[in-house]
Amino acid sequence: MKIEVDWDLCESNGVCVRICPDMxxxxxxxxxxxxxxxxxxxLRDQLEQAVAGCPRQAMRLDD
Ligand code: SF4
Structure with a gap:
């Protein structure tokens, strides 16, 4: 499992931080x-929630 962030889209609003503070x-x-x-x-469940909750759709989870 691998998490990828599109830094051009991320606006550092912290939504994923609140959902998955371990990551x-x-x-x-x-x-x-x-x-x-x-x-x-x-952490898969939390990461899936973080990906779904990102308002900029800046994250992707790959297996
Ligand atoms: S929720 Fe999305 S836009 Fe917000 S900090 Fe995380 S990756 Fe960036």
Whole structure:
């Protein structure tokens, strides 16, 4: 499983941070930080919610 972000679309609004704080955070300049490109499978449900909830459709989850 791999998470990909289209940085041209992401506006760092933090929606995914609230849904899956184990994977996403914002730095002091409000840039999105991703903990790992290859997350554990136990985070799949949260990551699917984050992908679906991204208002910019900036994230994609690949198997
Ligand atoms: S929800 Fe989407 S637009 Fe918002 S910070 Fe996450 S990836 Fe970026």
């Amino acid at each position: 996403f955070s914002l730095d002091e300049n409000d840039n999105l930080i991703i903990a790992t490109d290859s997350p554990d499978d136990e």
